[in-house]
Amino acid sequence: MYLLNRKQRHAVNYTWMIISLLLVAFLPFLLFVGLYIKSVLLIHDYSLVDLIFSKTWKPASGQFGFYPFIVGSIWVTLIAMLITAPICLLTAIYVTQYTKKYILRIMHPAIDILAGLPSVVYGLWGILVIVPFISRYLGPWLDIKTMGYSILAASFVLSIMIIPFVLNILIEIFRAIPMELKEAALSLGATQWQTIKHVLVKKALPGIIAAFGFGLARAFGETMAVLMVVGNVVRLPKSVFDPGYTLPALIANNYGEMLSIPKYDAALMFAALLLLAVSLFFNLVMHFFIVRFNKY
Amino acid sequence: MDQNTKIEIRDLNVFAGKTQILKNINIDIPKNKITVILGPSGCGKTTLLKCLNRLTDLYPELKVSGKIMIDDNNILAAKEDIYKLRQQMGLLSQRPYPLPMTIYNNISYALKLRGIRNRRETHKLVMHYLQQANLWDEIRTRLREPASRLSIGQQQRLCLARGLAVNPEIILADEPTSALDPISSQFIEETFVKLKHDYTIVLVTHVLRQAKRIADNVVFMYLGDVIEQGSVEEVFGNPKMEKTKLYLGGTFN
Numbered sequence: 001m002y003l004l005n006r007k008q009r010h011a012v013n014y015t016w017m018i019i020s021l022l023l024v025a026f027l028p029f030l031l032f033v034g035l036y037i038k039s040v041l042l043i044h045d046y047s048l049v050d051l052i053f054s055k056t057w058k059p060a061s062g063q064f065g066f067y068p069f070i071v072g073s074i075w076v077t078l079i080a081m082l083i084t085a086p087i088c089l090l091t092a093i094y095v096t097q098y099t100k101k102y103i104l105r106i107m108h109p110a111i112d113i114l115a116g117l118p119s120v121v122y123g124l125w126g127i128l129v130i131v132p133f134i135s136r137y138l139g140p141w142l143d144i145k146t147m148g149y150s151i152l153a154a155s156f157v158l159s160i161m162i163i164p165f166v167l168n169i170l171i172e173i174f175r176a177i178p179m180e181l182k183e184a185a186l187s188l189g190a191t192q193w194q195t196i197k198h199v200l201v202k203k204a205l206p207g208i209i210a211a212f213g214f215g216l217a218r219a220f221g222e223t224m225a226v227l228m229v230v231g232n233v234v235r236l237p238k239s240v241f242d243p244g245y246t247l248p249a250l251i252a253n254n255y256g257e258m259l260s261i262p263k264y265d266a267a268l269m270f271a272a273l274l275l276l277a278v279s280l281f282f283n284l285v286m287h288f289f290i291v292r293f294n295k296y
Numbered sequence: 297m298d299q300n301t302k303i304e305i306r307d308l309n310v311f312a313g314k315t316q317i318l319k320n321i322n323i324d325i326p327k328n329k330i331t332v333i334l335g336p337s338g339c340g341k342t343t344l345l346k347c348l349n350r351l352t353d354l355y356p357e358l359k360v361s362g363k364i365m366i367d368d369n370n371i372l373a374a375k376e377d378i379y380k381l382r383q384q385m386g387l388l389s390q391r392p393y394p395l396p397m398t399i400y401n402n403i404s405y406a407l408k409l410r411g412i413r414n415r416r417e418t419h420k421l422v423m424h425y426l427q428q429a430n431l432w433d434e435i436r437t438r439l440r441e442p443a444s445r446l447s448i449g450q451q452q453r454l455c456l457a458r459g460l461a462v463n464p465e466i467i468l469a470d471e472p473t474s475a476l477d478p479i480s481s482q483f484i485e486e487t488f489v490k491l492k493h494d495y496t497i498v499l500v501t502h503v504l505r506q507a508k509r510i511a512d513n514v515v516f517m518y519l520g521d522v523i524e525q526g527s528v529e530e531v532f533g534n535p536k537m538e539k540t541k542l543y544l545g546g547t548f549n
């Protein structure tokens with residue numbers, strides 16, 4: 001026997017659905033408000049433009065310029081995406097369109113394992129392999145002095161980290177395209193490459209953008225792996241071989257320490273607020289493109 | 297090869313691993329006629345059509361042997377120019393798969409693959425093929441819309457127009473009306489009857505009445521074998537084989 005009759009049960013379920021929906025919809029908003037309240041002290045005393053575009057970071061003397069961190073984050077993320085996007089797209093096309101099925105069956109578990117590894121592992125691997133590679137081989141080869149701990153090292157590690165993640169999504173997207181669409185294009189006399197270029201990629205475009213968007217968001221927010229190889233030097237990087245600092249690394253390195261400095265914790269909250277704002281911005285842009293390309 | 301025969305299939309065998317999907321198929325498909333392929337589900341009708349335009353190449357697990365002569369050219373032996381070869385045939389599948397483009401570009405893409413790039417000519421031909429597929433009047437103001445916005449029946453006619461746009465000699469249709477409403481089905485049927493003066497049509501269908509209405513020639517298949525073939529009067533009026541009688545009588549399908 002039920003405690004409630006059908007109509008009442010329906011009402012209860014319905015209410016719960018609405019509550020969960022509101023909760024999910026308002027979570028980002030709540031985060032935003034929370035962070036804003038915590039950082040309002042800083043925003044009040046300095047102008048927003050100053051905080052974002054000032055280059056001097058001297059918390060002890062009350063100078064909070066986030067520009068180096070923002071630039072560091074953007075560089076690291078964009079270079080990581082520049083490496084990731086073509087590799088993932090071409091690999092996904094290759095394994096779904098050109099190879100025998102069993103290759104995919106072998107690759108899939110490997111990709112899953114890679115996608116699930118903790119980021120510390122990637123960070124350590126970066127310190128052991130990428131950093132020495134840059135300082136000992138790539139730098140000297142290009143005649144550039146570098147310690148190895150650099151924007152480039154962080155981008156490499158990040159891309160290695162998000163490639164399995166993005167690749168997984170892309171493979172699923174290409175596999176979901178019906179065989180008949182491919183047959184339709186081929187039956188018109190298109191070559192396999194024409195079919196891929198003009199039909200399959202176009203069909204998959206919203207999904208491809210979404211996959212890149214997820215990768216971007218992950219790269220931008222990634223803390224540990226980047227922090228371990230980026231050098232953590234507060235300075236505007238002049239080249240990708242210079243060390244840098246990112247917003248997540250700033251928060252992770254300093255929260256809980258040095259909080260005796262006035263407004264320091266407000267500054268870290270502001271950094272989190274920036275992260276959130278940029279993530280939301282990425283999301284909006286991504287959705288715009290998905291809607292734009294989803295009409296086919 | 298007989299003057300009136302367009303496609304001559306000889307000793308066609310298709311294996312998927314150890315299972316044989318098509319067994320020693322021999323069929324003559326006459327020129328400018330509608331040849332209907334009948335048979336219960338899973339008997340190999342779709343596979344047969346895929347052999348005709350070499351879409352079997354897409355499935356490495358399928359091993360195809362035998363001869364398919366189209367105008368004295370064994371297409372199974374063709375090594376290059378499979379693309380040209382596929383353009384001899386327009387394909388219409390069970391459900392419509394419009395390309396992810398506008399309505400107009402669905403046709404103009406086929407034209408481009410055929411080598412037509414001139415804009416005026418493209419324009420003229422897009423209109424021509426849409427008219428041929430009985431779609432032009434409905435969508436003449438919507439040419440720049442995504443093809444996926446059309447109804448299923450309209451999409452299927454768009455796919456027919458697209459198939460005609462490669463300027464084929466043969467039309468391969470795999471249950472083209474099975475997802476359509478009666479009116480759209482009738483449109484397609486009428487179009488086929490009109491088109492057979494210029495094209496050779498191979499049609500797979502499960503609808504016996506449709507076969508009776510428009511077929512000139514009938515091929516009946518069962519579990520990968522051709523059981524019986526002949527003119528529609530012969531096969532429907534006086535079937536020789538027991539299985540054909542049972543199938544046409546509706547005892548199994």
Ligand SMILES: Nc1ncnc2c1ncn2[C@@H]1O[C@H](COP(=O)(O)OP(=O)(O)OP(=O)(O)O)[C@@H](O)[C@H]1O
Nearest residue numbers: 312317336337338339340341342343344355357358
């Ligand atoms: N690529 C393939 N690999 C293995 N088996 C296949 C493959 N393609 C088709 N088959 C098998 O061949 C048989 C014939 O399939 P086919 O699609 O040609 O049947 P059909 O006559 O078109 O049936 P339906 O009327 O249901 O469309 C089926 O048993 C199917 O499972």
Ligand SMILES: [Mg+2]
Nearest residue numbers: 341342343470
């Ligand atoms: Mg079939």
